[in-house]
Amino acid sequence: MPEKLTPMIQSFILHFGEMGSRWGINRTVGQMYALLVLSKEPLCADDITEALGISRSNVSMGLKELISWELVKLQHRPGERKEFYSAPGDVWDIAKTLIEQRRKREIDPTLSTLRNLLIETPANDEEAYAQQRMREMHELIEMLTLWTQEIQRLDSAQLGKLLKLGNSIGKVLDMKDRLLGSSKKESTK
Amino acid sequence: MPEKLTPMIQSFILHFGEMGSRWGINRTVGQMYALLVLSKEPLCADDITEALGISRSNVSMGLKELISWELVKLQHRPGERKEFYSAPGDVWDIAKTLIEQRRKREIDPTLSTLRNLLIETPANDEEAYAQQRMREMHELIEMLTLWTQEIQRLDSAQLGKLLKLGNSIGKVLDMKDRLLGSSKKESTK
DNA sequence: CTGAATTTTCAGTATATTCTGAAATTACAG
DNA sequence: CTGTAATTTCAGAATATACTGAAAATTCAG
Structure with a gap:
């Protein structure tokens, strides 16, 4: 066309x-x-x-x-x-907008729905189990959202440096592990 | 229904x-x-x-x-x-599968398309500019993919600890900043 | 103001997706 | 093997989504 x-x-x-x-x-x-x-x-x-x-x-x-x-x-x-x-000249700006908008349109309503269902008192075992899954899901989504929000705070230049350094993410997570006193002893590949 | x-x-x-x-x-x-x-x-x-x-x-x-x-x-x-x-009993397992599958179905083909377009020689200024945007895009997607892959390597328990610690991600990123010798001086809120 | 250039709206049409029932296929208990 | 309980397939119907042209609304140069 x-x-x-x-x-x-x-x-x-x-x-x-x-x-x-x-x-x-x-x-x-x-x-x-x-x-x-x-x-x-x-x-x-x-x-x-x-x-x-x-x-x-x-x-x-x-x-x-x-x-x-x-x-x-x-x-x-x-x-x-x-x-x-x-469109914005900076690809990272575009990505940040996309992430942000999807959060607003999908994640936030989902978290809100989950919270509403979690304050209800379970009527039976089945509901108690269901609520447990919802609780785990809520926790997970909230945490992943936090991570992405932190990453979104980086500007393009900072991100560029990160990129040039290659996959040092493993190292950061190791650092994190030590900080947390992780039990599992597994190095970065 | x-x-x-x-x-x-x-x-x-x-x-x-x-x-x-x-x-x-x-x-x-x-x-x-x-x-x-x-x-x-x-x-x-x-x-x-x-x-x-x-x-x-x-x-x-x-x-x-x-x-x-x-x-x-x-x-x-x-x-x-x-x-x-x-369905898997662990929410994090579910999330990991979702991420993995979307990577296979969407990210990988996109990276492949971008690479194919990037090896071509630009025919004019317009294409040269377009290629530059594609290059930035490829770099960014590759990096974000790397991050998520690293995170996916965590097991549920590790992730749980991370969660309980609250949003210490900021601290890790600060640490990372220092490691990189970031110019911008901005603390975690 | 005016009116021509431009954008927006929207009802109807085209296209794409999802869903169903009936028929075909498969799997296995006996 | 055989018969039946179960699953799968698929053509057509139902539904939902996207697209268009024509008409209405908007905007601003003159």
Whole structure:
């Protein structure tokens, strides 16, 4: 469908369309975002319409969704009515936004549901067991959320350093282990 | 639709059905899994059919999917033709399987696509820029994958200790910072 | 203000996904 | 083996999601 996109850029867009559809976002919106991420200059709705070969109205709705995810920024040019859209220039910023939004939309409501079910008094053994599983689940999700929140506080530069250092994560966890006085004696591979 | 499920268990099942549908898994399969997770004893297909009020064939297909995700284990009882299904008893095992499977199904293919596009020689400035974004993206995904893989190596008990210690993750990251000689001077809140 | 350029909305259509019942297949107790 | 209890398959129906074009609403240059 796309018109003047190079094969390389097309492949990328198609792949992330498919990926998007595996997450909440739908295929077309995923493609729109992929296009925006790859383009240096902000694009207007018509640019997207043409590049992806989809209807103008579909683009309008897609952009609305991307904006609600805070993944896309709207810009105006002086003396121009037209609106231009762009994705953050920093990939880590994008990832942080994605994580944050999914937390708000999925994790938080889940934790809230679990808490509500946990304050009820179990009516029988079956419910007592069920509540135990829910409790474990709540604990786990809360902890993983904490971790990701800590990681999200790193800025792109810090993350870059971490990356360059290779997989020293093992070392950090070992350190953590020592801090915790872990019983299991297993080195990092 | 469900018959003899208590309201508490119903709520849980409904919520995780919705959640499942936001991920690759569909609503009904999500409900089936929620039911299995909450039940102490393994269930047979007919139990699920009855509890959720869906067709027997739907249950059969759903179970097939859950098995392909390795989220559910099949068991036989001596002298019984019937098959019984159960979810792991440990929530962390479940989470690890989910993470692992999503990595295989989504992350790995994405990294592979990115690598293929990165070995091409950019035909023009536009492609050169696009490749740069792809490179950053590849780096980031690879690093985050490494982190999660390290975390996945922890067993349930280690994770439990981590949890009980509260959010000491900040401290570890600070430690890491010092190790890296971070420039930014910001304490853990 | 005005009106042309632009964006948004939405009802209807197209597409994709999920679900079902009936038929085919499989597995195993006897 | 055989018969039956169980599971699986699959074509078609039901449902849900995505997409479009036309019409309405909005915005701002002049």
